[in-house]
Every structure is written in structure tokens, then in C-alpha cells.
Amino acid sequence: MTVNELFAKLHEVPADPKAQMDRYLAEGKKIVLCAPVYTPEEIIHAMGFVPMGAWGADTELRRAKEYCPAFLCSIVQSILELGINGMYDGASAIVIPSLCDTLKTLGENWKYAVPSIPFIPMTYPQNRKPAYGVAFTKAGYERVIRDLEKLGGTFSDEKLAASNAVYNRHNAAMRKLEQVLAKHPEVTACQRSDAFKSAFFLTKEEHTALIEELTAALEQQTPGTEKTPILLSGILADAPAFNAILDEMGLHIVADDVAAQSRQYQTDVPESGDALTALAEKFANMDNCSVLYNAAKPRVKWIVDTAKARGAKGVLVALTKFCDPEEFDYVMIKKACESAGIPITVVEIDRQMVQFEQARTNIETFRDMLNM
Amino acid sequence: MAEEVKKAPRPVDPNSAKYKLGKIAADAFADAIEAKKKGIPVAWVSSNFPVEIPETLGIATVYPENQAAGIAARGAGERMCNVAEAEGYSNDICAYARISLAYAKLKSCPEQDVAMPDVVLCCNNICNCMIKWYENLAQELNIPMIMLDIPFNPDYDVSDAQVQYVSAQFWDAVHQLEQLFGLKWDDDKFEEVTGFSCRASRAWLAATGCAKYVPSPFNGFDLLNHMAVMVTARGKECSGDAMETLYKEYMENHKNGTSTFRTEEKYRILFEGIACWPYLRATSTGLKSRGINMVTTIYADAFGYDYDSFEGMIKAYCSVPNAINLEKSRDKRIKLCQDNHVEGMLIHTNRSCKLWSGFMYEMGRQVGKACDIPVASFDGDQADPRNFSEAQYDTRVQGLMEIMEANKEQKGAN
Numbered sequence: 166m167t168v169n170e171l172f173a174k175l176h177e178v179p180a181d182p183k184a185q186m187d188r189y190l191a192e193g194k195k196i197v198l199c200a201p202v203y204t205p206e207e208i209i210h211a212m213g214f215v216p217m218g219a220w221g222a223d224t225e226l227r228r229a230k231e232y233c234p235a236f237l238c239s240i241v242q243s244i245l246e247l248g249i250n251g252m253y254d255g256a257s258a259i260v261i262p263s264l265c266d267t268l269k270t271l272g273e274n275w276k277y278a279v280p281s282i283p284f285i286p287m288t289y290p291q292n293r294k295p296a297y298g299v300a301f302t303k304a305g306y307e308r309v310i311r312d313l314e315k316l317g318g319t320f321s322d323e324k325l326a327a328s329n330a331v332y333n334r335h336n337a338a339m340r341k342l343e344q345v346l347a348k349h350p351e352v353t354a355c356q357r358s359d360a361f362k363s364a365f366f367l368t369k370e371e372h373t374a375l376i377e378e379l380t381a382a383l384e385q386q387t388p389g390t391e392k393t394p395i396l397l398s399g400i401l402a403d404a405p406a407f408n409a410i411l412d413e414m415g416l417h418i419v420a421d422d423v424a425a426q427s428r429q430y431q432t433d434v435p436e437s438g439d440a441l442t443a444l445a446e447k448f449a450n451m452d453n454c455s456v457l458y459n460a461a462k463p464r465v466k467w468i469v470d471t472a473k474a475r476g477a478k479g480v481l482v483a484l485t486k487f488c489d490p491e492e493f494d495y496v497m498i499k500k501a502c503e504s505a506g507i508p509i510t511v512v513e514i515d516r517q518m519v520q521f522e523q524a525r526t527n528i529e530t531f532r533d534m535l536n537m
Numbered sequence: 538m539a540e541e542v543k544k545a546p547r548p549v550d551p552n553s554a555k556y557k558l559g560k561i562a563a564d565a566f567a568d569a570i571e572a573k574k575k576g577i578p579v580a581w582v583s584s585n586f587p588v589e590i591p592e593t594l595g596i597a598t599v600y601p602e603n604q605a606a607g608i609a610a611r612g613a614g615e616r617m618c619n620v621a622e623a624e625g626y627s628n629d630i631c632a633y634a635r636i637s638l639a640y641a642k643l644k645s646c647p648e649q650d651v652a653m654p655d656v657v658l659c660c661n662n663i664c665n666c667m668i669k670w671y672e673n674l675a676q677e678l679n680i681p682m683i684m685l686d687i688p689f690n691p692d693y694d695v696s697d698a699q700v701q702y703v704s705a706q707f708w709d710a711v712h713q714l715e716q717l718f719g720l721k722w723d724d725d726k727f728e729e730v731t732g733f734s735c736r737a738s739r740a741w742l743a744a745t746g747c748a749k750y751v752p753s754p755f756n757g758f759d760l761l762n763h764m765a766v767m768v769t770a771r772g773k774e775c776s777g778d779a780m781e782t783l784y785k786e787y788m789e790n791h792k793n794g795t796s797t798f799r800t801e802e803k804y805r806i807l808f809e810g811i812a813c814w815p816y817l818r819a820t821s822t823g824l825k826s827r828g829i830n831m832v833t834t835i836y837a838d839a840f841g842y843d844y845d846s847f848e849g850m851i852k853a854y855c856s857v858p859n860a861i862n863l864e865k866s867r868d869k870r871i872k873l874c875q876d877n878h879v880e881g882m883l884i885h886t887n888r889s890c891k892l893w894s895g896f897m898y899e900m901g902r903q904v905g906k907a908c909d910i911p912v913a914s915f916d917g918d919q920a921d922p923r924n925f926s927e928a929q930y931d932t933r934v935q936g937l938m939e940i941m942e943a944n945k946e947q948k949g950a951n
């Protein structure tokens with residue numbers, strides 16, 4: 166396929182996740198929903214289910230309001246809304262890690278709001294690096310395994326080892342794509358977003374194949390003229406209207422620290438020991454994220470260093486409204502960028518946004534500043 | 538001069554619980570300031586961090602949540618929040634955190650000064666917001682952070698894996714502090730501290746348990762103040778004594794038919810959530826003027842750190858209100874309602890606290906149904922005065938009262 170055909174394919178899937186889910190169900194596959202973030206997809210995959218990302222959608226909140234006060238982030242609220250409205254019907258379960266306070270409440274509400282889809286909690290440690298932390302991560306995984314066994318899944322270490330390899334390959338493919346995209350300003354922000362977002366709704370095997378093909382095709386393509394290079398940071402940046410503004414403003418994302426995009430692909434499962442321990446070690450090795458404790462806050466430095474290394478002229482923070490982990494980090498990121506002389510601006514976004522005028526004005530001012 | 542004509546405050550009997558508890562709470566701040574001068578290490582500590590650690594090691598403690606509550610109650614919440622917001626902190630962030638981060642910048646706030654820390658001791662059994670807040674404190678103040686992670690427990694009981702994980706961290710935290718400040722852990726001291734903590738906790742449970750009497754021998758708003766001692770000083774010897782005095786006083790009130798709720802108690806409610814510190818008077822008067830006594834809150838249960846083994850202690854820290862699932866949280870409230878003859882539930886939907894408020898609608902419905910009581914909620918914030926409307930509060934409380942009234946009439950008719 167050509168670059169454009171591949172992007173068209175990658176656009177189709179996130180444009181209608183429900184259709185994709187129904188296709189898999191019709192093929193007799195069982196689906197397990199994966200709420201953000203760092204759901205152990207490898208385990209779900211190894212046990213014979215298709216893991217599907219559940220990060221909510223740009224939708225009006227109605228029924229979710231019966232459960233959530235207005236000051237919970239729209240990602241969590243819209244996951245609940247979709248669940249109540251039957252958009253996830255047919256899924257065998259939802260796995261929800263509780264890495265932020267709002268996610269803790271999602272699981273509790275889910276049990277009563279969407280009783281037809283079992284809730285499987287994944288409890289991660291914050292002190293994940295010492296041996297006792299790895300042991301606790303493993304215990305959390307074992308809990309998920311037990312719950313999935315009740316739903317007909319079967320676990321074996323060999324199968325997990327194979328799935329770990331599938332996911333490592335996907336990680337590598339996404340990292341490679343991300344590097345290549347940094348050199349191709351002609352790829353739009355909308356297309357870039359599709360490439361990442363489609364990963365939530367396709368099997369990793371299918372997605373890896375598409376991404377590897379895309380990367381290879383892009384490498385053959387002569388890069389367009391450079392636009393204004395930026396680093397994009399945040400939890401989620403998939404709103405088409407938001408990406409359209411980036412494109413309209415001639416901004417080129419040369420690196421991202423977006424949880425739903427590159428942030429999740431930084432760490433691979435190590436190849437040592439048994440597969441489950443190795444997976445727990447992957448979690449131990451993860452960092453550079455607002456919901457993973459680290460008193461040294463390496464994420465802040467990572468953003469500054471990456472922005473410099475990739476030649477980004479500025480950092481654009483797409484802040485998901487009411488996301489307190491990101492709101493805390495933002496202050497430290499802002500200070501670090503300012504002292505490194507990297508312009509930074511913040512745009513608040515949420516999943517109910519219909520008016521993007523404020524965002525457009527902010528981004529326009531930011532663009533003008535970068536091009537001064 | 539204005540001061541001279543001011544009425545002298547009613548003297549408080551130095552043997553009263555009120556005096557003792559007030560003194561302990563005030564001394565907690567002063568002691569840390571003194572300790573700092575003497576070169577004793579000072580820690581800023583999360584309210585539900587195992588106090589047994591700093592108490593045993595002899596580290597002076599400051600509880601930023603307690604400080605923020607004091608600042609908010611004295612009317613400086615908004616001013617401090619504005620300082621944090623000017624730094625770039627969103628006004629969606631917990632107001633305690635905003636106030637504390639503002640203090641870290643200013644290092645002064647006449648409404649409640651504290652000693653600056655040499656280390657921060659963070660425990661996230663009440664929220665993960667705490668992690669982010671303390672990470673930023675550690676960075677801004679360039680001091681070490683000790684993190685004791687107690688994850689939210691989605692199950693009813695505490696698992697062995699969780700006990701092992703938290704126990705390992707407990708000792709890890711001890712060792713880190715020993716190394717940082719050249720201190721030495723002393724098992725005998727530890728035993729003494731746990732003894733104090735359990736004694737204070739038992740007396741607290743007994744005192745708050747006096748709400749079972751009708752009328753209640755106390756106004757539940759008392760608990761919001763006395764709670765400060767359970768947060769900041771439960772590991773100190775004097776706290777047990779003061780709490781026992783409180784219990785005795787409540788029992789005497791009961792015997793004498795008196796109460797610190799100084800009006801006729803017509804209705805009894807469970808108040809859910811943190812107090813609205815900037816509007817303590819308004820929220821209290823709104824109830825009292827209608828004869829509504831908030832006889833109980835989850836705090837009555839929250840500081841019941843009574844345990845008889847190390848594992849018991851760990852489990853207690855794993856079972857604080859914000860660390861437990863909906864069913865366990867619900868059942869605790871149901872028990873409080875049943876034990877204390879509660880007739881209605883008033884929920885503070887606290888904009889600062891995503892975790893506490895995040896599944897409260899559903900829990901409120903379940904508690905209401907199980908206890909057959911009306912449930913009302915109002916919007917507020919524990920420390921940012923901009924998120925509360927007196928008019929809304931009044932309407933909601935009035936609505937709650939009317940249903941309680943109708944229920945009473947119905948019961949009377951049967």
C-alpha cells in the first residue's frame with residue numbers, strides 16, 4: 166500500500182472502533198477492554214483475548230453524571246458513558262489499573278453502572294523498582310490472570326513469553342515510526358494521531374504489520390519542507406479538531422510525550438527469567454510519566470532533552486482538563502523549559518470540547534512566538 | 538483602643554478535653570519550630586503516613602493538610618491558592634496541595650506558620666494526589682522524599698501480597714531515614730509509640746461512639762476540630778490522656794442529659810466528607826439552626842488505629858477511608874448510621890478531592906437505601922472558598938430536613 170492508503174486504513178479504525186469490535190466479535194474473538202494506563206495487555210493477549218483500548222470518546226456526558234461529579238477528567242467520564250450506553254457491549258471484561266485517583270473511582274463506579282461487563286482491577290505499586298515492588302506487581306498480574314481464567318482464558322508462561330515478544334516488536338515499530346515521522350513534516354498531525362490511536366483497536370500483530378509497512382514506505386518518500394517543529398506533551402491528543410488546528414498552524418510534531426501515543430512505548434519487556442517476572446520488570450523499568458512515582462521527576466528532564474535533541478522550537482502541552490497528575494507536572498515542566506530557553510504553552514482540552522476557539526488562539530500565539 | 542474593649546474570651550478549664558486537645562494541636566506546630574532550631578530533623582508528613590516511624594525515630598513532624606485546614610479556616614485559603622495558581626498550578630488541584638505548595642514558596646503565612654522540612658514523608662493511602670504534591674515539594678525544596686505506597690484496595694480484605702509489600706516499605710522507609718539523619722531505630726521506643734497510638738485511638742473510638750446516645754452528648758462539629766490531634770499527635774502520650782478526658786466528658790454529658798450541641802437535637806445526620814473550613818460557621822449554623830446534629834462522620838472510624846500486632850498496624854493503614862473499595866466504604870457508613878441512629882446523610886461533594894467524591898453518588902444511594910434514610914449533597918471545597926455557595930447549601934439542608942421531618946411524622950403515624 167502507498168503511504169496515503171496506509172494512513173487511510175489507519176484512519177478507518179479509530180473513526181469507528183465499535184465497528185472494529187463487532188468485526189472481531191463476529192470472528193468469534195473475545196475482547197477485553199483496557200482502560201488507561203499501562204494495562205498488562207501482554208497477559209490478556211497471551212490468554213487468548215483481544216485487548217482493546219478504552220480511552221473514552223468525544224461524546225456528550227449524560228448518564229455518567231449520575232456517577233461522576235463534574236470535576237473528574239472526561240476520559241474517565243466518557244469511558245463510563247460509553248459503557249452505560251452499550252457501546253462496549255460484547256466485551257468480556259474491562260481491566261482498569263488504578264494509577265491515578267480518578268481511575269480508582271472508575272472501577273468502583275463501573276461495577277454498578279455497567280454490571281454486564283466484569284471489572285478486573287489491576288493494582289500497581291508506586292515503589293515498583295525494589296524487589297518487593299516487582300513482587301507486588303506480579304501479585305497484581307496474578308490477580309488479573311485468575312479473573313481472566315474465570316472468563317475462559319488459559320495462562321501459560323510460554324504463551325506469555327510469545328506475547329511479550331509480540332508487544333516488544335510493536336513497541337519497536339512504534340518507536341521507529343515516531344522517529345521517522347519526526348523527519349516527515351508532510352505527514353499531518355491528524356494522520357500521526359491516527360497511526361497511534363489505531364493501535365488501541367487492532368490486534369498488535371495487525372497493527373505492527375501496518376506500521377512497519379508505513380514506516381518503510383515513509384522512508385522511501387522525500388520529506389516535505391520543514392514546518393514549525395514542536396514537542397507535544399499530554400495524556401491524549403486525538404481530537405480531530407485539535408489536530409486540524411496544529412495542521413492549519415503549520416506545526417510539526419517532532420517528538421511527543423503523550424500517554425496515548427509514544428509514552429507507553431518507551432520500555433520493553435526484558436528477556437530474562439520467566440515471562441511474568443519479566444513483565445513485572447518492564448513495569449519496574451518504566452518512568453517519565455505523571456502517574457509513575459519518581460521523586461527525581463525524570464520526565465521533566467526527558468522533555469527538555471528530547472525537545473533539544475529533536476530540534477523542537479517549543480513545547481505544546483495539551484492538558485486534559487481535571488487531570489491532576491499532569492497539572493502537577495506541568496508546573497515543573499514549565500519551569501524547566503523556561504530555564505532551558507524553550508518556549509512552552511498549555512492548552513486545556515477535554516472530550517466534550519466543541520469550541521476550539523480558545524485553543525486556536527493560544528496555539529496561534531504560540532506559533533507566532535516560535536517563528537519570531 | 539479596639540483591643541481593650543474586646544470581650545475577653547471565656548476562660549477554658551485547663552483540665553477540660555477542649556483545652557488539652559487544643560493545646561496538643563497548637564503545640565504540634567510550635568514543637569516542630571523549636572525542634573528545627575535545635576537541629577532536630579523536621580518532616581512534612583501525610584496525614585495517614587504511619588506516624589509510628591517519625592515518632593519512634595524522634596523526627597519532628599508537620600502535617601501540611603492540617604496546616605492547610607488551619608490556614609483555610611482562618612480565611613487565607615484563597616490568598617494562598619492564588620499564590621500557587623500564579624506559579625502555574627491549576628485551580629482544579631486539591632486546595633490543600635495548592636496552599637502547601639504556596640507555603641513552600643513563601644515560607645511564611647501568618648495564619649499558620651510551620652517549620653520548614655528536611656524531608657517529606659508521603660503515604661498515598663488517602664490519595665495519589667499526595668504523591669504529585671510531595672514530589673513537587675521535594676523538588677522545590679530540594680530535599681529527599683520517602684514514599685510509602687499503599688495502593689487503593691479494590692477488594693474487601695487486605696491481601697497477603699499487600700501486607701508484604703507495605704511491610705517491606707515500612708522497614709525500607711525506616712532504614713532510609715536512619716541513614717539520612719544518622720538515627721537509630723529502637724524497638725522499645727516503637728512499642729511505646731504504638732501503645733500511645735492505640736490508646737489514643739481507642740479513646741477516640743469510645744468518644745465518637747457516644748453518638749449512639751439520643752440525644753448525642755456532643756455536636757459532631759467538635760470532631761472536626763479534635764480530629765487534628767488524631768492526625769498530628771496520635772503517637773504521643775498526652776493524646777491518649779486528652780482523648781480519654783473527652784470520652785469522660787461525653788459520658789458525663791450523657792448522664793447529665795447535656796450536650797455540646799447546645800440546642801434541641803431534632804434530627805441526627807451523618808456528614809460525609811471533609812469540612813468546608815472556610816465556611817465552618819455557615820455550615821455549622823445551617824444545621825444547628827434547624828436542630829440538625831451531625832452526630833457522626835467517617836472520621837469517627839478513620840482514626841481507629843487500634844491494632845495488636847505489626848501486621849494489624851499495616852492492615853489498619855491499608856484500610857483508611859480513601860484506600861478501600863465502595864462496598865467496604867459503604868458498609869462502614871451503614872454501620873455508623875445504624876450505631877448512631879442516623880436519620881439522614883449530607884454529602885459534601887468536595888471539588889478538591891476527586892477520590893473521595895468520585896464514587897460518592899453511588900455510595901450515597903446505596904447507604905440511603907440500606908438505611909432507609911434521605912441523602913442530600915452540596916458542592917463545596919475543604920479549603921478554596923470559591924467553590925461553595927451558601928444559598929445552595931441552605932437549600933439542600935432544608936430539603937434534607939423536610940424529608941427527615943416527613944419520615945418522622947410517618948413513623949409517628951404508624
Ligand code: SF4
Nearest residue numbers: 238265267400485488
Ligand atoms: S487523564 Fe489524568 S486524571 Fe484522567 S484517567 Fe488519565 S491520568 Fe487520570
Ligand code: SF4
Nearest residue numbers: 631663664666889890
Ligand atoms: S483532600 Fe483529597 S486530594 Fe486533597 S489531600 Fe486530602 S485526600 Fe488528597
